[in-house]
Amino acid sequence: MKSYAEQMLELVDMALLDIDQQHKSGKLADTPVSNTNSLLRWITKSIKEKRFETLMAKDLIAWQKLGRSQGSKTGLYARFQTLSDFYGMFFGKDLEVKPVLDKQIEQLMDDMEGLGWSVTNEYDLTESAKSQVFTDGESSFVLCADQCESCFDGGEELVRPMSFYVRGNHAQFVQQALRCGMILHKQTDYKSKVKYHGEYLIYPSNQGPILAEIPLGFSLDEYQPEADSSSPKV
Numbered sequence: 001m002k003s004y005a006e007q008m009l010e011l012v013d014m015a016l017l018d019i020d021q022q023h024k025s026g027k028l029a030d031t032p033v034s035n036t037n038s039l040l041r042w043i044t045k046s047i048k049e050k051r052f053e054t055l056m057a058k059d060l061i062a063w064q065k066l067g068r069s070q071g072s073k074t075g076l077y078a079r080f081q082t083l084s085d086f087y088g089m090f091f092g093k094d095l096e097v098k099p100v101l102d103k104q105i106e107q108l109m110d111d112m113e114g115l116g117w118s119v120t121n122e123y124d125l126t127e128s129a130k131s132q133v134f135t136d137g138e139s140s141f142v143l144c145a146d147q148c149e150s151c152f153d154g155g156e157e158l159v160r161p162m163s164f165y166v167r168g169n170h171a172q173f174v175q176q177a178l179r180c181g182m183i184l185h186k187q188t189d190y191k192s193k194v195k196y197h198g199e200y201l202i203y204p205s206n207q208g209p210i211l212a213e214i215p216l217g218f219s220l221d222e223y224q225p226e227a228d229s230s231s232p233k234v
């Protein structure tokens with residue numbers, strides 16, 4: 001079965017193709033309101049006809065509820081375009097799915113330090129009890145010392161999910177992680193295992209089972225992959 005990320009890309013691209021075909025046939029006016037209303041009808045029909053795997057059901061139902069409560073104000077059409085661009089960067093047609101490497105995490109640590117963040121990876125956070133990590137400054141990035149080893153099984157490729165604990169400017173952190181070629185998946189904004197920190201997960205090959213965190217104001221033109229690297233670059 002295809003991963004969540006691959007299925008999400010397939011879903012949004014199918015929806016956008018359907019709307020594009022309606023534009024070309026003259027059946028649908030190309031306006032934000034018309035496009036969003038058409039998309040909401042497409043979502044409802046997809047749910048009724050069970051077009052997609054159960055992995056997509058939660059998102060489809062959430063979008064349907066949003067449409068019922070906010071109507072054409074949801075901005076779902078623009079959201080689908082963003083999702084297509086975002087997931088297409090990593091899982092688009094003819095693209096090789098690449099592993100997440102330890103050097104990408106090291107680069108993120110260096111980048112956050114360069115931005116004035118406190119970066120800590122010296123504590124073992126595998127215990128179930130909440131940990132209090134004392135760091136300098138308002139923004140901090142904490143990694144579990146045990147996970148820095150166990151999530152790689154002695155190699156350079158991430159083989160199991162790894163936690164990033166974040167306090168401070170979350171938007172900046174999400175953006176910088178993407179610049180290092182990593183897709184973040186939010187677990188909590190604030191109440192995580194590390195006191196006062198939120199938690200994000202990264203998954204092997206960036207293929208998480210839930211909707212990714214997308215940087216505010218994301219534009220595909222700002223993130224282009226390097227010719228000889230696995231990491232998108234601004």
